[in-house]
Amino acid sequence: MTSTRLAELQRAIRESIEAGTLRGALCWEQGSNAFRSRPLVIRTVADASAAIFSPACSPSLVRFLIEDNRYPMSPEEDRRPLGIVLRGCDDRGVIELIKEHQKRREELMIFGVDCRGTVDWTKVRKLLRKGMLSSDDLDHGTLAWKEDDIVLFTADGKERVLDRKSVLLDKCLICEGHTPRIFDVMIGEEDKNRKGMPVIDDIESLERKSTEERWEFWQSEFSRCIRCYACRNICTYCSCEECAIDPRTQAISDKSLARDKANRPQWIGQDSMLPSNTFYLLTRAYHGAGRCTTCEECDRTCPMGLSLRLLNRKVRKDVKRLFEYEAGRSTDDGPLYGESREEDPGDFIW
Amino acid sequence: MVSKESTLEFLPQKNLLGFIKKLMELGELYAPKAEGPITDLRIIHDPIDVLVDFEQTRQGIRAIAEPQNEILLTYDAKEGFPAKETLPATRRRIVLWCRPCDARALTFLDDNFYDSPYSDPYYARRRENLVLIGLGCSHPFPYCFCGSVGGDPFSRENLDMLMTQVIGGYLLETITGKGREISDRVKELLRAPTADQVTEAENIQRNAAAKLRRQAPDVSGLSGKMSSLFESPIWRKWGEKCIGCGICTYLCPTCWCFDITDIETKGKGYRIRSWDSCQFPLFTLHTSGHNPRPDKASRLRQRVMHKFCYHPSNYPGHIACVGCGRCTELCPMDIDLLAILGELSEAGGKDA
Numbered sequence: 282m283t284s285t286r287l288a289e290l291q292r293a294i295r296e297s298i299e300a301g302t303l304r305g306a307l308c309w310e311q312g313s314n315a316f317r318s319r320p321l322v323i324r325t326v327a328d329a330s331a332a333i334f335s336p337a338c339s340p341s342l343v344r345f346l347i348e349d350n351r352y353p354m355s356p357e358e359d360r361r362p363l364g365i366v367l368r369g370c371d372d373r374g375v376i377e378l379i380k381e382h383q384k385r386r387e388e389l390m391i392f393g394v395d396c397r398g399t400v401d402w403t404k405v406r407k408l409l410r411k412g413m414l415s416s417d418d419l420d421h422g423t424l425a426w427k428e429d430d431i432v433l434f435t436a437d438g439k440e441r442v443l444d445r446k447s448v449l450l451d452k453c454l455i456c457e458g459h460t461p462r463i464f465d466v467m468i469g470e471e472d473k474n475r476k477g478m479p480v481i482d483d484i485e486s487l488e489r490k491s492t493e494e495r496w497e498f499w500q501s502e503f504s505r506c507i508r509c510y511a512c513r514n515i516c517t518y519c520s521c522e523e524c525a526i527d528p529r530t531q532a533i534s535d536k537s538l539a540r541d542k543a544n545r546p547q548w549i550g551q552d553s554m555l556p557s558n559t560f561y562l563l564t565r566a567y568h569g570a571g572r573c574t575t576c577e578e579c580d581r582t583c584p585m586g587l588s589l590r591l592l593n594r595k596v597r598k599d600v601k602r603l604f605e606y607e608a609g610r611s612t613d614d615g616p617l618y619g620e621s622r623e624e625d626p627g628d629f630i631w
Numbered sequence: 632m633v634s635k636e637s638t639l640e641f642l643p644q645k646n647l648l649g650f651i652k653k654l655m656e657l658g659e660l661y662a663p664k665a666e667g668p669i670t671d672l673r674i675i676h677d678p679i680d681v682l683v684d685f686e687q688t689r690q691g692i693r694a695i696a697e698p699q700n701e702i703l704l705t706y707d708a709k710e711g712f713p714a715k716e717t718l719p720a721t722r723r724r725i726v727l728w729c730r731p732c733d734a735r736a737l738t739f740l741d742d743n744f745y746d747s748p749y750s751d752p753y754y755a756r757r758r759e760n761l762v763l764i765g766l767g768c769s770h771p772f773p774y775c776f777c778g779s780v781g782g783d784p785f786s787r788e789n790l791d792m793l794m795t796q797v798i799g800g801y802l803l804e805t806i807t808g809k810g811r812e813i814s815d816r817v818k819e820l821l822r823a824p825t826a827d828q829v830t831e832a833e834n835i836q837r838n839a840a841a842k843l844r845r846q847a848p849d850v851s852g853l854s855g856k857m858s859s860l861f862e863s864p865i866w867r868k869w870g871e872k873c874i875g876c877g878i879c880t881y882l883c884p885t886c887w888c889f890d891i892t893d894i895e896t897k898g899k900g901y902r903i904r905s906w907d908s909c910q911f912p913l914f915t916l917h918t919s920g921h922n923p924r925p926d927k928a929s930r931l932r933q934r935v936m937h938k939f940c941y942h943p944s945n946y947p948g949h950i951a952c953v954g955c956g957r958c959t960e961l962c963p964m965d966i967d968l969l970a971i972l973g974e975l976s977e978a979g980g981k982d983a
Contacts, residue, residue, distance in 0.1 A: 313774075313965055313967040313969075319966065319967075344874060419844070509881045511874070514875050552892075553905065582878075582963040584669075584961045
């Protein structure tokens, strides 16, 4: 995003805040180095000047709509809409949340932005290790887009174009469109050439393997899980207040009585041994069928490097094949579990 | 730099594989190993699995000294529930190439599990049988800040041996008796170091701290002021960026909280201790439904306060952070511990 675009975004948010039409707005601020960013809740005109939008803006903000339901960002009597900055890939999550009545469309004011790809920190780490980026770049560099190029403005005032493949999140390399389909204000130009959901074929090699080989692969992945629940807590479909497959938060709500909590069965151990991990990760994947929008935030977030996106892509592929449904495609259909059609396949049930 | 009691030897690169094989004979060996896309300290069954040039291991030594899942006792209902304690085996566990910060972290686990009136027999047995062979950090990682929390990229604290990578191999410094037992058994693989090698290692050690990219503010000055910042708006500001996962606490080498549950299947059961995290709502939920830490801000505050205020007030001088940087680097939302400390420091300074 050019500096004029950023100024435009800041101005749009500032004006809404000033006019009192929003109770707050979700954007990003610069993070712990040039390649990182973190969420920023803008409540005042002054807050807006810290807002950024650049290739460093990797975290999705959509999760914070669920967070707002659980830990309200403003007093409950404040019914004004919440502003949120959305990139092209983020609208899928918001569409599903609207369909599942987690948020109403009118509760949101969406600032659409034109995103040309965001950074994968693990890839940046590799470049640092190889000496292709330096500490100086982290501390004093600035990232920006120039059309589709990722440009690093270095400390000594030079401009360097970074290779997209070696620095961007994999999901950005198969981007379906730069701007969101739902928005109230568009900063810059709307992407009229949205390609539709990206075709993902990297699960085919896994599908070709035998059941035993696949089982072995997943057991090896699942054995690394430390059950930090980052995949669930970052997830845009994990909106349950009490998670049935997590013994640590099943009693999250103060609305449940002590008796309820004591008598609730623990479906799954809180240890991180293989059987519990398998139960946790597979149940979560199935719970996401028709709801997971493959934003791949779980994959970005997992500290143990589990291939969670393969699991989700597989479920997504099967849902599409069986029900011709894709989470986040449109506000006009679904949700998957809320609709039943005569032609729905049923053979796998028996 | 080198203390008088310790001895210096040189391990030539070509003897490294033999050294690792020998360590595997002398005990259960843990070393940096590729685990999918990450690197972690894992049991080594094949010496070629040991990574020679490796990233920061995802977890510290905590996972070895206080495993995430530890079966405390087992029972069989048919036998009338006589519980059998399952203390860990007394075999020697050698950790090769742990980082000095991760070794320092054991000081704070020891505060809680070992050097305390409530010494934990499970931890104690693992701890006493642990031999730590550190690898000093000639090139600290991007988020490291050990130098400003009482550590150093070549800190010897809790290490039995310390290795410094020099041209052609490693300078091996034996620090403790436990370390001596190991170096005596691998003598044939070691050489007397040349004066040049010693000088090279000393230079590397002296220059390492200057390569640390990040610094914490004056933490020992801060810990006394922090209790007055309990109600600071800083907690809310950072808390609302948090998603409440357990990454920061589970990857922290000095965190130790756990929970104990019983699991029974077909009359056979076990009692298991598994890690818990102050970042989870259930951690402090009372039976009544009241939760004294009801939101993310109060839970984030607990994590920071425990490291920098409560622990040093219980164990004077012990700031329970070793500056490994994992909590910040791996935070999905980039919640920056040093930025929080910086803001607290500034706010504390104003009040004073």
